[in-house]
Amino acid sequence: MTFKSSVEIITEWDIVAARQLGRDEAKALGFGIVDQARITTAISELARNIYLYARVGVIEVEKVETDVEKKIVVIATDQGPGIKDVRQVIEDGYSTSGGLGAGLPGVNRLMDSMVIQSVVGEGTTIRAEKRLR
Amino acid sequence: MKQLESQYEKILSDYMFDQSEKNLYIAQNFTRQLIQKNISPEDVVNIHKNAVGKIFPDRVGEDQPAYDFLIEVMVHYGMAHREHQSLLQIQAEYEMEMKIATNIQKTLLKTVVPQLSSIDIGMISIPFRKMNGDYVHFLHDREDYLSVAVTDVVGKGVPAALCMSMVKYGLETLEYAYKDPSYVLEVINRVIEKGVDDSMFVSMFYGCLDIQNSIFSYASAGHEPALHYSAKQGKFFSLEAKGLLLGVLSESKYSYNEIFLEDKDIVVMMTDGVTEFRSREDLNSREIITSLIVENKHVSAQQLCNILYKQIEKILDFKLSDDFTVVIIKN
Structure with a gap:
């Protein structure tokens, strides 16, 4: 079973809603409680x-419950400028976080997996998953 | 995790009982375990929260939200902590690569000083950092000709070493053409100009000794002038030669010069790491070098090189600021 809900990100307060x-x-x-905090931070x-x-x-949150697994899937989609070098943005030390560990490498660590699809000039879709253990 | 949780609860409840230093010491050792097992800060807060909940079940309602708040805060510390760990690992990998590269460079750019019966040759080359930006290349044809290239890459470290291996292979492909210094510099200049990026320049002094006729011919590409000590006159002559640094222009020309070497004459070739006393600009480096040579002119060429290094190092208070290379030929 999959439940999907979403939040549009337009103002900074929409981040809170997401x-x-x-x-x-x-x-x-x-x-x-700790994993809730991790998922929320991601x-x-x-x-x-x-x-x-x-x-x-848009931020979409999917709750997936099957016989074999329970997981949460977060999908972030935008029609922004896109990412030129996807490999680079998931490298540590590159992100604009300035060594704060945040940014996409941080998301990658907080979740179990992360997939980035991006076309320059068209936008970016990032899909991150975390399984319940 | 379950085991760690119950251990933590035990240590905390012991501490709550008597607040002794011993329990804090036990806690410190336990922390080491947590770090080793990669337990993140937010997990530690959660372990603490659960332990407090078990030790003081009647207080659960009051302070649990405060712990949840702290967990939220610590998630970010956890992220920074993990990034730090991963950067440390990357750094260790880089250092490993650097070590391997240094070893390869040492093997690749190893200079073999020829042992000839009629002339005495000495050389010393000490890198400022791990990788040497100076390089000396000898070529000789039996006891007839000896040529030597003393080079210095503008720049240090890995880029300099990479560029230097190109210079070396350039010199090696010259085969029998090595007797004409100005031609050699023209060829190597083209190799570098074509193959290396624009920010890379190399200075080179190239000398060739016709051993049978005692004629020393030379050319220079923006390199530190060599010194010629005339034993008969008891004087030094600076072997200046016109020519641009290698790698600047593809069609650079280099002037050909020659001198006649008499018995007991000495030729000293060096890089600017020897003559530039950056920490002691008040001293006249050329005067110091020439007087050291005169004082020690009777020792072997190799000993003379070693003395120059030791003495200059001492004068500069062991604060050399560049790669240091000297080649000495005694006729």
Whole structure:
């Protein structure tokens, strides 16, 4: 079973709404308090990236429950400038976080997996997943 | 995790009982375990929160939200911490690569000083950093000709070493053409100009000794002038030669010069690391070098090189600021 809900990111306060959605879904799925915080932080980073670099976009949160696994899937989509060198932005030390560990490498660590699809001039879709263990 | 949690709870409850230094010491050792097992800060806060909840079940409602707040804050510290760890690992990899590269460079750019019966040759080359930006290349044809190239790449470290290996292979492909210094510099100049990026320049002094006729011919590409000590006159002559640094213009020309070497004459070739006393600009480096040579003119060429290095190092208070290379030929 899959439940999907989404938040449009237009103003900075929409980041809060996206966080709330992620936390509620993570909690409902049975994630512990620490993983809830991790998922929320990851969503926050993705939403912030949209707000800062693409201006507008959408954060979708999917709750996936099957017989074999339970997981949360976060999809961030925007029609922003796109990422020229995807490999570079997931490298440590590159991100604009200035050594704060945030940015996309941070999201990658907070979640179990992250896939980036981006076309320069068209936009970016980032899909990050975290399984319930 | 479950085991760590119960250990933590035990240590904390012991501490809450008597607040002794011993328990804090146990906690410190336990922290080491947590770090080794890569437990992130937010997890530690959660372990603490759960332990407090178990030790003081009646207080759960009051301070648990405060812990949840702290977990949220610590998630970011955890991210920074993990990035730091991964950067440390990357650094270790770089250092490993650097070590390998240094070893390859040492093998690749190893200078073999020829042992000839009729002339005495000495050489010393000490890198300022791990990788040497100076390089000396000898070529000789039995006891008839000896040629030597003393080079200095403008720049240090890995880029300089990479550029230098190109100079070396350029010199090696010259085969029998090595007897004409100005031609050699023209060829190497084209090799460097074509193959290396524009920011890379090399200075080179190239000398060739016709051993049978005691004629020393030379050319220079923006290199530190060599010194010729005339034993008969008891005087030094600076072997200046016109020519641009290698790698600047593809069609550079280099002037050909020659001198006649008499018995016991000495030729000293060096890089600017020897003559530039950056930490002691008040001293006249040429005067110091020439008087050291005169004082020690009777020792072997190799000993003379060693003395120059030791003495200059001492004068500069062991603060050399560049690669240091000297080649000495005694007729």
